[in-house]
Amino acid sequence: MLGTSYAVGAATPTQPGGFQTETRWHLGGTGGWGKMVLDPAANQLFIPRSDRVDIVDTDSGKVSGQVSGFIGAHDIALDKSGKFGYVSDLADGRAGFVRVFDRTTLQILASIPVGRTPDRIAFDASTNTVFVFDGSAHNATVIDGSTNKAVETIALPARPGSIVSDGNGSIFVAIRSLSEILRIDASTRKITAVWPLAPCDGPSGLTMDKTRRQIFATCENQKLVAVDAGSGVTSLISEIPKGAGDVSFDSQRHLLFVSNGAGILTILRERSLNHFVKLQELAILPGAQSLTVNSTDGEAYVATAEFGQRTGATSEELRYRPTPVDGSFTVLVVRSHSKPHSSVSTSKK
Structure with missing residues (x-):
């Protein structure tokens, strides 16, 4: 991902469990x-x-289309009507924007100033609002989707990390340094809950089972936890390899996918509430941390590239940070060819 380094070491992959890299899109x-x-x-x-x-x-x-006009596009959210997209644009690092684009014409419709370092972004359908989180300012800007105007700023206790929206009025924000998740009410624009995540230290990736109202978080201490979106009760799900990136939930097949920078994709299947079994640790490619799942087709998409070092005049820190090699960006398509398993238990015991 942008500005993300990755660990060199990797866990030893488990034996094959039916998942494999089906194809590679060399973009x-x-x-x-x-x-x-x-x-x-x-x-x-x-x-x-x-x-x-x-x-x-x-x-x-x-690639079927492109939206141009960005300086440092970081994160993206889509509205539920299929009409608009919202992108956090870091720009020059001194003044950031949310760019609103038309998903049919692929033209930018509005550029909304939102602070210096906008990063994670979410759309809430119930209020038609956009939330964009600023890492350096420790806040969230709320944008009215009907006017494309910033209408509120919400102060946060520390640097916000990953976020997930339930699409129905709640935004959940990981605060890595405090090992907490905050719940923001999209209607009142207030923080309505602060939940400690023990035994999770340093929550990084977030995803959600919106049917069961469960948030899943990967953690720096190699744990995967489930958080009840109503009560905040946290349950340990599994141990995971070091350096976890994104986590994504397949709601049709009740699968969790966890990526990591060393090139291991961990796949777990839900048997019942808070009970997951690890199906496979699939070796893919180093740097493959950016992940999303297509629940309709049963495919996981994982992005990576070849990495080198910066050769131009730059700081020592940036010079030795892994940098994508131009022309090497690739999306891996992972899927299972094994027979379908029986459906998950719907009991909430």
């Missing part, structure tokens, strides 16, 4: 990439690529 181009967002109804995968957003046709694996 190429320059620049890094942010968190991918899928529109399964339109068969489109949206990928922020620094100065643009690439739109990939998931049937063909080809």
